[in-house]
């Protein structure tokens with residue numbers, strides 16, 4: 020058995036038996052981990068209040084050979100996610116952020132880009148950056164880190180530069196291509212949408228917010244990212260379906 024510790028962000032917490040919990044967390048130095056927090060459901064547990072999704076923590080755990088699950092031995096809270104969990108929309112957005120890492124981050128494989136993206140997005144949300152802007156920035160970056168949605172500098176099909184050219188989604192939603200390389204369903208995206216996908220490479224959320232894109236642009240970014248993500252995963256993220264259904268229900 021080996022003792023490890025790292026800064027981490029909690030992604031998911033599930034009950035296990037009567038007294039324990041299973042915690043999935045994204046560490047800075049060891050990728051994604053899943054472990055058992057013994058006694059975490061007891062009233063006076065040492066984990067009380069710390070095992071909340073999106074809490075930033077310092078976690079210590081024991082690795083057991085030939086076991087996928089580690090044993091969580093201590094969790095110290097560094098940043099509570101409370102501000103994000105104060106209303107339904109914030110809770111849904113929080114689970115959407117976590118869901119991406121549950122899906123895209125690898126177990127036992129450090130990825131500093133993932134950790135910094137999730138950390139900085141939660142930090143910006145707690146500082147009350149616009150939630151729609153944060154969600155679009157985050158989902159586009161997750162796809163970019165996965166290598167499936169590069170910044171639209173050149174057309175991946177013909178290799179020509181995209182600057183000044185019309186850009187749209189490839190036929191099966193696998194990425195952005197020029198008009199000549201698009202199939203029958205190709206449709207040009209708005210210039211503002213392309214500009215946003217370029218800006219996220221250089222500007223953080225706070226800076227983006229100073230010159231925030233229009234709602235129509237953010238809606239188009241959302242639709243494009245959802246298509247690219249579905250094309251890559253071959254299905255939709257569960258949390259995204261829940262957000263869409265819940266918000267549609269509220270608006271009726």
Ligand SMILES: [Zn+2]
Nearest residue numbers: 174177197200
């Ligand atoms: Zn092309």
